[in-house]
Amino acid sequence: MPAHNTEIADALDQIADLLELEEANPFRVRAYRNAARAVRGLGTEVAALLARGDELPRIRGVGEDLAGKIKELARTTHLPLLDELRHQVPAVALELLRLPNLGPKRVKLLVDQLDIHSIEQLHRALLDGRVRDLPGFGAGIEKKLLQAIEERSHGPARFKLAAVEGFVGPLLDYLGKGPGVGKVTVAGSYRRCQETVGDIDILATAAKGPPVTKWFTQYEEVARVSAAGDTRATVVLRSGLQVDLRIVPEESYGAALHYFTGSKAHNIAVRRMGQERGLKVNEYGVFRGRRRIAGATEEEVYRTVGLPFIPPELRENRGEIEAAAAHQLPELVELADLRGDLHAHSTATDGHNTIAEMAAAAREGGLDYIAITEHSRRLTMAHGLDPERLRRQIAEIDRFNATKPGITVLRGIEVDILEDGKLDLPDGVLGELDLVVAAVHSRFNLSREQQTERILRAMERPHFTILAHPTGRLIGEREPYDVDMPRLIEAARQRGCFLELNAHPDRLDLSEVHCRMAKEAGVLLSVASDAHRTTDFSYLRFGIGQARRGWLGPQDVLNTRPLRELRALLKRTTA
Ligand code: DGT
Ligand code: CA
Ligand code: CA
Numbered sequence: 001m002p003a004h005n006t007e008i009a010d011a012l013d014q015i016a017d018l019l020e021l022e023e024a025n026p027f028r029v030r031a032y033r034n035a036a037r038a039v040r041g042l043g044t045e046v047a048a049l050l051a052r053g054d055e056l057p058r059i060r061g062v063g064e065d066l067a068g069k070i071k072e073l074a075r076t077t078h079l080p081l082l083d084e085l086r087h088q089v090p091a092v093a094l095e096l097l098r099l100p101n102l103g104p105k106r107v108k109l110l111v112d113q114l115d116i117h118s119i120e121q122l123h124r125a126l127l128d129g130r131v132r133d134l135p136g137f138g139a140g141i142e143k144k145l146l147q148a149i150e151e152r153s154h155g156p157a158r159f160k161l162a163a164v165e166g167f168v169g170p171l172l173d174y175l176g177k178g179p180g181v182g183k184v185t186v187a188g189s190y191r192r193c194q195e196t197v198g199d200i201d202i203l204a205t206a207a208k209g210p211p212v213t214k215w216f217t218q219y220e221e222v223a224r225v226s227a228a229g230d231t232r233a234t235v236v237l238r239s240g241l242q243v244d245l246r247i248v249p250e251e252s253y254g255a256a257l258h259y260f261t262g263s264k265a266h267n268i269a270v271r272r273m274g275q276e277r278g279l280k281v282n283e284y285g286v287f288r289g290r291r292r293i294a295g296a297t298e299e300e301v302y303r304t305v306g307l308p309f310i311p312p313e314l315r316e317n318r319g320e321i322e323a324a325a326a327h328q329l330p331e332l333v334e335l336a337d338l339r340g341d342l343h344a345h346s347t348a349t350d351g352h353n354t355i356a357e358m359a360a361a362a363r364e365g366g367l368d369y370i371a372i373t374e375h376s377r378r379l380t381m382a383h384g385l386d387p388e389r390l391r392r393q394i395a396e397i398d399r400f401n402a403t404k405p406g407i408t409v410l411r412g413i414e415v416d417i418l419e420d421g422k423l424d425l426p427d428g429v430l431g432e433l434d435l436v437v438a439a440v441h442s443r444f445n446l447s448r449e450q451q452t453e454r455i456l457r458a459m460e461r462p463h464f465t466i467l468a469h470p471t472g473r474l475i476g477e478r479e480p481y482d483v484d485m486p487r488l489i490e491a492a493r494q495r496g497c498f499l500e501l502n503a504h505p506d507r508l509d510l511s512e513v514h515c516r517m518a519k520e521a522g523v524l525l526s527v528a529s530d531a532h533r534t535t536d537f538s539y540l541r542f543g544i545g546q547a548r549r550g551w552l553g554p555q556d557v558l559n560t561r562p563l564r565e566l567r568a569l570l571k572r573t574t575a
Helices: 003-020 026-041 046-051 065-078 080-088 091-097 104-114 118-129 139-152 161-176 210-218 250-261 263-274 296-305 320-325 354-364 387-402 448-459 484-496 512-521 533-551 561-572
Strands: 182-185 201-207 222-228 232-235 242-246 281-282 283-290 291-294 369-372 407-410 414-418 438-439 498-502 525-528
Touching: 003 026, 003 065, 003 080, 003 091, 003 104, 026 065, 046 065, 065 104, 080 182, 091 118, 118 139, 161 182, 161 201, 161 210, 161 533, 182 533, 201 250, 210 222, 210 232, 210 242, 242 250, 250 263, 250 281, 250 283, 250 291, 250 296, 250 561, 263 296, 263 320, 283 296, 291 296, 354 369, 354 387, 354 533, 448 484, 484 498, 484 512, 498 512, 498 533, 512 525, 512 533, 525 533
Parallel strands: 201 242, 369 407, 414 438, 498 525
Antiparallel strands: 182 201, 222 232, 232 242, 281 283, 283 291
């Protein structure tokens, strides 16, 4: 059975960790790490490439031997080397490596110096204060480890929406071919486009349930069957993702879809609306006494309780029911409304494609303009631009636009907001640009007051246009920095500048709540991909999901504007 790229990459990372624990040659360790990163970033499944008879793309630092191992992993999900290494290291080391901040070096110290043989022992050692005094540890790491161990007992982690997407499509296709299956749809938090999902909920219609649940449990990606009955089943896929399937008759489809889409809070509020009319609403239909009066479609369910259809992204009981009852639901923005993308990188800094390639991909995707916004010099790791290189890029963009490429490339920058709120490039060169996207990339741990002041000061700079990824969070990895968002929004309103809704699936930054706050203040949002390669423009769809959850309509989004209108809005900030 072929492996997914994420599985291959995890295996390569694990080999690197284990080699490092064994104090293997650092170059060998690094080769595995590089290979893992490269495989994770590939746009196509390695297994699919091999199945077509194509070769692996060339990966820097990956020689023939390692490429052979990647292929073997792709084909079989197994590698004798990995099994061998796993036997050589103590079992607890593997578990410890999964905790945050614990790499091979620290794991070795814990095992050798504190004689840790289980997570429980580590927990006790942390509580006793014995860990923080080890070299290379400290109070910060102590706190993070305690937190992680305590969170482990609160059940499995949630999955990012984008990570789940790849599993949903093939599963729906498979179920669609099941015996007697009519409709198949995904419901739950996934349908509501929540940024993370706990599990996948799938609804299928069929006259007879048992053959369908059997078909479901036989899906090749299933690792474990947790429950299988006549009309429902729960499985865990090889990725660790849980999937719940419900099978209902056609006449209950709408009611069941409504029920399993949730959210629970929305369901309860709708049920209450029904009760006020003497109706019972559940997953089988809407009933007056014992008579079913609705249930085949969601529209029907809503209509019987006196409401128009409510889009899934709004179903959180955050005022959507009241708005629907008053016929004041917002018109929600759609992917097709976007005319451009105002945050993208190229090979000049840490992107993987040239400006021409990025522009061609964006045009293919139906966009009329993109802004190239490279990092600034402070980000040396990303090879950030200094004024001289930025001016060269401006000239390059002008030459490119002069070739009439069928899309307009705007001259931008993603300039660093320095610790003191100054921007990382002088006003002179910033004034030569069409827009200045500014972002915090350092000192995430300032106090709320200091962080807010820092950003407010940056917003006051003469050419500041858009605050990129406004809270700096990485979903599941880095908490947002502490900042007074209502104050930033108010400042943006007064200043006439904009906030970004970064659509990268690891970021989705701004949150839906802050999106709605910005909308209410009249501050436009730039829904932007932060593309580092041509395929990344597809991230815009995640940004649109988040925008819809934030009640945004086309008018609330900066980059739904045609180019001419956009230029006028940008001028407000750069002139
Ligand atoms: P998740 O999986 O944690 O990301 O979030 P959901 O919303 O997908 O929740 P899940 O999978 O537990 O249940 C799917 C839907 O089923 C949920 O959105 C609403 C509905 N549901 C589940 N439990 C209840 C309940 O006790 N009452 C009501 N009214 N609805 C429920
Ligand atoms: Ca769910
Ligand atoms: Ca569920």
